[in-house]
Amino acid sequence: MLKYIVRRLLIMLPIILGIIFIVFSILEFTPGDPVSMILGQDATPELIKLKREELGLNKPFLTRYITYVLDIVRGDFGTMYASGNSVGEAIARRLPVTLELSILSILLAVIVGIPLGVLSAVKQYSIIDIFSILFAMILSAMPGFWLGLMLILIFSTKLGLFPSFGVGDGLISFILPCITLSATYTAVIVRMTRSCMLEVINQDYVRTARAKGATESHIIGKHALRNAMLPVLTTVGMYFGALMGGAVIAETVFSLPGLGTLLVSGITAKDTPTVLGCVTVIATSISLINLSVDVAYAYIDPRIKAQYASMGLVKVKVRKRK
């Protein structure tokens, strides 16, 4: 198992290098020059040339790519073109906000979604089931920005219960953004859990558990849930990754200083170091989340664990033959 994790971590390196390369190329070949954006339309050619040299933009593409990667390895994400502030510091300031937002949102989606999905599978076609399907449909049909604005309108402006922007009030200021972000995901998790549970409930081993004389709650809790959780876990992992970079809407609506807004402002300003820094951090977190989902698989399902172990073995055997 440990071997597997180490291997996965090693595979992550080329993936992240590749992602940086792709983003680097995209920024390089898209129209728009950062220098003229910084200096304005009527800068003199000499000034532009000087600025280019100052930013290192006169060097060839590959040289800049390699320098950038080496800098990142040293922990230096460069400075923003416009303000000259450190990108690393900006990310370090904003990452906790995004992390908190993502973790709380996914937790909310899981805490609401899984029990509701299980209930509606166990009581298929009952009132609870109809209610939860309806609930999921409504949630997934509401666009995030609209839901966010409505929540602000009702709970901040009218009722004054929650702050409408920023993170100044600690945990309470995360409540509305989290509801906004988790709405769609809750809907998907409810429906996913429901269909997985329905499938598992009809399996032979659940009937075996019934034949043992187990109570219904014991059957659901001990036999069905664990088997139904694998696909749900995949979905949760994917959404967690997506939230890391995709919380822009909630961050914008609620003016939260997160990674998403930093990335978007970097893109509009063609601020290469900011964009690259954000993308690197987001890509790394998504890879790490994927890895933890895969490790969690192994703990839920022993068959997958056996596969991981044998993958390690095959590798060793091949090496010995050489």
Add this chain to the structure above:
Amino acid sequence: MSEILLEIKDLEVQYLTMDATIRAVNGLSLILNRGETLGVVGETGAGKTTLALSIMQLLPKKIGRIVGGCIEFAGQSLLNASAKAMRSVRGDEIAMIFQDPMTSLNPVMTIGDQIAEMIELHSTDKNKKEISVKVDELLEVVGIPATRKAEYPHQFSGGMRQRVVIAIALACNPTLLIADEPTTALDVTIQAQVLEMMEDLKTRLNTSMLLITHDLGVVAAMCDSVAVMYAGRIIEYGTVEQIFDSPRHPYTIGLLNAIPNLENKSHRLIPIEGLMPNPALLPIGCSFHPRCKKCMEICRRQNPINFDDAGHRVACHLYFSNTEDT
């Protein structure tokens, strides 16, 4: 000596689907004595598994329904029993061995835990250590080294898994063991081992057994009496000797003719022509008449009642030659 353990009277089970009502069991009656092994034979779709699930009250919810008759186990009516009473009967008094060992074990639980679960559910007074000792004991009984109890089902072969299923069924020393085609999914060498083991356990624990199978060889080796099922009814019932030596119902005769005979290798196998009737559209009269070579006029009109001859019962008009006009 021959005390009645299980008595089923006029059992009727239906499956309700979107477009049809499937009559899986139609007025089935049988009696099983303590310590006796009853073989239930019949083609696929004869309602054998439905019968087993009805006794356990494990018919698929929503679609499976017992519409008539009664099932009495040790003097207690199972059809009127509360859900709680049924739970204490299941596993503890009536245990079931399922058909397919590959799917009837939970893939994410160790086999030790799955056996222990059965004991935990029915004997609350035992502590963990006692349960663990009992699990080891059960594994040894079915021929699996106790050291493997921390392994998962995917680490075992089909035959080994069936042994685990049997160990689970035996964990609480049930009075009645329902074995639903326990050897169908196994290859022949393992079949023999598993059957021998079951026979051995049965004599040791004096368990009654309802052995559901379509393998007449298994019946001949294991059972005291045989019930032949066709389209949800028992059409012939008798001791193993009665059924094998002097079969009466044309269907039973056909079944026995369809077995290859080593001593008499000259003639070809004689299959029973045709298929089991669609249980949603059972024919009027005797349900076997469309396939029966001895079909008479009355068979198309009237469902036969049992003809009883010294405990050998057969539901066929052939044996009521005088009563044709009743």
